[in-house]
Amino acid sequence: MKNTYDVIILGAGPAGLKCAEELKNTKLSVLLIEKNQIIGPKICAGGLTQLTKGFDYPKDKTIIFNKLEIFLGNKKYEISMNNPIRTLDRYELGQYMFTKIKNTKNITILKKTLVKSMEKNKIKTSRGTFHFKYLVGADGAASIVRKYLGLENKIYIGIQYIIPKQYKKMKWFFNPKTLYSGYGWVFPHKTYTSAGVFFNPKFLKVNKAREILDKFLDDCGVDYKKAQYEGAPANCLYKGIKFDNIFLAGDAAGLTSAATGEGISFALTSGKEVAKKIINPNHKTIELDKIVKIKQKGDNRLEFLDRFPLFQSILLRIYVNLLKSSKFQSWL
Ligand SMILES: Cc1cc2nc3c(=O)[nH]c(=O)nc-3n(C[C@H](O)[C@H](O)[C@H](O)COP(=O)(O)OP(=O)(O)OC[C@H]3O[C@@H](n4cnc5c(N)ncnc54)[C@H](O)[C@@H]3O)c2cc1C
Structure with a gap:
């Protein structure tokens, strides 16, 4: 097995799997590393x-x-x-996404492999050291890659x-x-x-x-x-997806909505956009920008409510009553 890859993706959750799928059949050599043997299961309401x-x-x-x-x-x-x-059960989602990338010529998948630490352009795992041109941290809320980048968390x-x-x-x-x-x-x-x-x-x-x-x-x-x-x-604190030759996607990028806990859609979008950015550095991440805006609107609303807890009940009641209207839902 070789130890140098164009792209190493750390984590086979929705973010990592989607990123790998977008890189499928490109000229880039890709290594996808996952610590678990079974792809999919994750503590999540689905x-x-x-x-x-x-x-x-x-x-x-x-x-x-x-x-x-x-x-x-x-x-x-x-x-x-x-x-x-x-x-949707997370095992089902993971297995479905995994089927799309397994047996792909340019993608090597290493399951049951724990990434222990990283340094510039290389990572150390339970199966040895691997070097990368690009690294994608799709390793969830306790991301090693995010930690290496020294980013704060929420x-x-x-x-x-x-x-x-x-x-x-x-x-x-x-x-x-x-x-x-x-x-x-x-x-x-x-x-x-x-x-x-x-x-x-x-x-x-x-x-x-x-x-x-x-x-x-x-x-x-x-x-x-x-x-x-x-x-x-x-992790709900978004700080961007690109840090020189290191990318973050999904929870590792802080892309869970603090307002709703939703993270699967953000993981899929960011995984896809990261791959596109690696393939074409001039790619404009319009889809990502859109969902980041949605997330940040929700998170700001929440911060406001946290500061004025007395208002929360009143505002929620108004909000839920408005939700009964399909026009309001469409606007939302
Ligand atoms: C209780 C709960 C309920 C939720 N409910 C919902 C919901 O209903 N809908 C929704 O959209 N979102 C929900 N979320 C959020 C959602 O689960 C996450 O946002 C989503 O899983 C993020 O996907 P990801 O690919 O970024 O990370 P993950 O799904 O966490 O995947 C990361 C992968 O990286 C692997 N990994 C991590 N570290 C290493 C390492 N060092 N070496 C090798 N592999 C590693 C992990 O094993 C994992 O497979 C919920 C979260 C929680 C906690």
């Missing part, structure tokens, strides 16, 4: 919004929700969505139960008095249900967030006694 619309994923493995139940304090709102939300936390039962309705819940600007969800999948909360750890401790989640689930009759409990960080 919700897909309209931002994933232009991407190919296994639609037959998704569940489509045209209606949402939103709980705000003690009040319940039923919202019909102009644009449905889907859920970490949010997501905790969830994986309940071995399929509930039927998609639920979102907000409670600014207890969850601050965080929110909770119940996302049914084909064979299980993810129920969790996404929150800013500056305002809430993990144990408290879990208590709030438990109470919500108790109140709406969701049984989580046999569920698996898990949690993971998400």
Whole structure:
């Protein structure tokens, strides 16, 4: 096996896999490194919004929700969505994306390989040292590459139960008095249900967030006694994707929305744009700029709400009532 590649992609999540797919059948030699043996699984609720619309994923493995139940304090709102939300298991997404790049001539894939450290133009892994012309850090919220670049982080936390039962309705819940600007969800999948909360750890401790989640689930009759409990960080501080010959994509680039916890669409878009930029350094990252704007608008709104918690309940109530209007949804 050679030890020098044009492009080394670190991490086979949606960002790394999408980047590899875009580099498929180019003249560039690509090495994709993943620490896990199985591609796909990740602590995630697997919700897909309209931002994933232009991407190919296994639609037959998704569940489509045209209606949402939103709980705000003690009040319940039923919202019909102009644009449905889907859920997709991360194993299914990862495997689907992986199938598109495996057995590709210019892409070498190393699974079960941990990247331990990096230096200028080389990385050290559990299977030796590799040199690169370009490096793509697609290694998630605790990115080694981002750390090497010395960038700050803004970490949010997501905790969830994986309940071995399929509930039927998609639920979102907000409670600014207890969850601050965080929110909770119940996302049914084909064979299980993810129920969790996404929150800013500056305002809430993990144990408290879990208590709030438990109470919500108790109140709406969701049984989580046999569920698996898990949690993971998400990085929400975007600082760019290009740093000389090193690129960042997805969570490593801080591309998770602090407002919604959504990160899959951002990972796919940034992975694709990074690849295009490597192929053509003059490529204008218009698609990325668009979604970064969307993310930053949401994050700024959240920062405002965090500063004025009293306003949050009032504004959320107005917002949810407006959401009932399909015209407002279209504008949004
Ligand atoms: C509880 C929770 C719920 C969420 N729910 C949603 C949701 O419903 N919808 C949504 O859009 N987003 C959601 N997200 C966010 C979403 O999971 C992430 O934004 C998304 O996975 C980012 O993709 P990525 O490819 O950038 O990183 P990841 O999916 O984290 O992939 C990174 C890959 O790099 C590998 N890796 C990391 N370090 C190394 C190393 N040193 N050596 C080798 N390999 C390494 C990892 O094993 C992993 O496979 C949620 C997040 C959390 C925590």
